[in-house]
Amino acid sequence: MELFISIISGTCLLVGSFLCLSGGVGILRFPDFYTRMHAAGVTDTMAASLILIGLMLQNPDGIVVLKLVMILLLTLLVSPTASHAIANAAMKNGLRPLVDDTDHVDGKGDKS
């Protein structure tokens, strides 16, 4: 049982770290603002949640688990809202998504 829990915890941590890395690569390489927002949102929500679950399973009893559960709930609540806020602000100011693949027009007004 102990071995099973630590295997699952290690897997969660590894997958979470991989998602962080791929989110970072995505922020640099995606062509448009909205796709980059998606990469950032994945990093913030999914990768952070998986790492937190992995940390919870590392030491399954104690008050640390309770604190980590609260941080997990907060992350699940706040990060998607933050991504929504940024995308909403961009849409409000007129930044159109890249819908047509054939002509490669860079989204106007983004900084990187």
Added chain:
Amino acid sequence: MIMGLYNYWIVVILMMIGFYIVIAQGNLIKKIVGLNIFQTSVFILYISISKVDGGTAPILADGISKYSNPLPHVLILTAIVVGLATTALGLALAVRIKEAYGTIEEENIQMKDDEEC
């Protein structure tokens, strides 16, 4: 010797970058950011002095006998808050300069002062 002193050299590098930003960049907001970098490098200097090998955070707990030095932590806490006060005042001054001169570039401000004299 390099392995023992590298933390001071990192501090010196960051301090010099902050110093360069303050004296060589014309934009007032970048100067304030450079000042912030300079202050932060000094904080890192003090905190790295306070670290003790094998010690933990200075909160008393059972079974731990070696703690890092808490005195620089206190000084740096004060310094961080004072840094916030300085930054806030500097940015308020930048806002007022912008309204009075119309620009926050250092050279344009000096040109306007020379014109009026």
Added chain:
Amino acid sequence: MACVAIAIIRVKDLFAVAMLSGIYGLLTASLFVDMDAVDVAFTEASVGAGISTLLMLTTVAITGSRDKAVRNKPKLALFAVTLTGVLLIFGTLDMPYFGSVDAPANLHVAPHYIQNSMQEIGVDNIVTSVLASYRGFDTFGEVVVIFTAAIGVLTLLSTGRRREEDGVVEKVNTTMHNQYLIIRIVAKMLIPFILLFALYVQFHGDFGPGGGFQAGVIFAAAIILYAMLFGLSVAKRVINQSVVQLLAAVGVLIYGSVGIVSLLGGGNFLDYSILSEDPIAGQHLGILLIELGVGITVAAVVIIIFFNFADRIDGPAPEKEGDPS
């Protein structure tokens, strides 16, 4: 971190500079955690990576966001910087190694604090006991400094504040409600928890990282979140400006009066052992009261600074435009 700092030099867009300085603050906070300075990391994360970035973004919103000038003579600056750097590195050759136990900084007063903090004061967090009791004068000075910053910002930025009619506020608020629905609902759910967390950090500072400064900043952050999402005029009606300014002064007064009560009780200024029968209970009471004073002042000051900056985003009020520009 050096890469972030060099990027700040090179990037021309001031919005990106503000974001980069926030990243720099966060990296510094992580570095502090790595060096066992948890209280300091908490403060740096909330102040340096939170409030400083917010103030810079507000200033960039007021002053425009591009850096125009071309560098004219960076060589002299580079030479001065390199010379200073070489001299400083030469000066560090004599310093004690990183993490050494017998460095002079760790030898004289610090072991006294570490060993005697539990008997003399009775709190677990040595940093809080040093900050609030052994070095209470320094903390008093710090509270007064941050109060002075609020007075300075008020002096500079409170002329020319706009007055709005009430009808405009209602109309603007209902139209924006549909656009920002999700964010407003989530924020309304979160703000009570943020305020509760600020109170937790304030009173838990004796046992873990925390204390007055961090709690004040988190409290102010909750109020600023409300102001950003629901409009500045609505927030000003909820949080009355004169009450906040009064609270900033009240915090400093609480701190000073604890000291004066100690004087009246027969001890030294800010000597908490006089405050109660048992000296340890007196220390606890004294630390509780002054952390409360610190938290109130810091929260009020940050709210004052933010509201005064945010008032200026549309420029100064029209009647007061007398300066040539």
